[in-house]
Amino acid sequence: MTTTLVTGATGNTGRHVVAELVRRGERVRALTRDPAAAAGKFPAGVEVVAGTHTAPAALGADVLDGVDRLHITVTSGLAEVGPELVRRAVDAGVRRITVLWGGEAGPVEKAVADSGVEWTRLEPQEFMSNTLTWIDSIRDEGVVREPYDMPSAIVHEADIAAVAATALLDEGHAGHVYNLTGPEALSLRERLAILARGVGRDIAFAPITHRQAVDRLMAAGVSRTDADYVIGWYATPPAVATTVDDTVERVTGRPARTFAEWVTEHAPLFRDGKVA
16 A cells, blocks of 8 residues: 655645545555644544654654655745755655645745656645634624735635545646636625625625735734735736636546535634534
């Protein structure tokens, strides 16, 4: 049996990648900074190892030993060290890689494409899980404060994971770059209306300025460069972000999940902070 290493395994997408691989009978090794804190978060049988892909030089020999498939989530801080992670993985015998991009084809994505092994790049435009940033303001005030009300074909993180698992386990996906969206493009107000119905309370949209949005991200620890990029993306989203793409259905064989489905799964978080 093959073994797949999943980086960012406790993240919003990573945990779904782990679950989908296990569902398909794959042996999974989950990389996390704090294995103790991850206890109980994964399906039975998942091997949890300590470390972070943003410090590949510090990874123990047990992390890549016997791994032939690798899922990389490009996160902040990975650009400079990511190519080293790819080199170490290939040297250790990894022969197939999926990379969840960081919003552009940067150094990590290029290193994967140049690695000499089979690879697939996943390019979701906007995650439904971004909605989680509204939990506190909705629960406490029934308000969402954002600068723009632009349409976005947001994609469910579990669908990203399903495409990743398919590319890792099945043939025919090597060298493909997959743009991933949900089944509909929704404006922010439309998303709030769906969320309000699911949560069972009114939710108001309170517009803020572009600068206020940038400052809010910076106050949360995001660099000025990254904050300007993120809010600039929302100001003028690319056409691929507002156009529905059927890649999820073509790759997985089933329709992409709707935002209403996502809301049903997560509504308790917006009421009392807990998932039933």
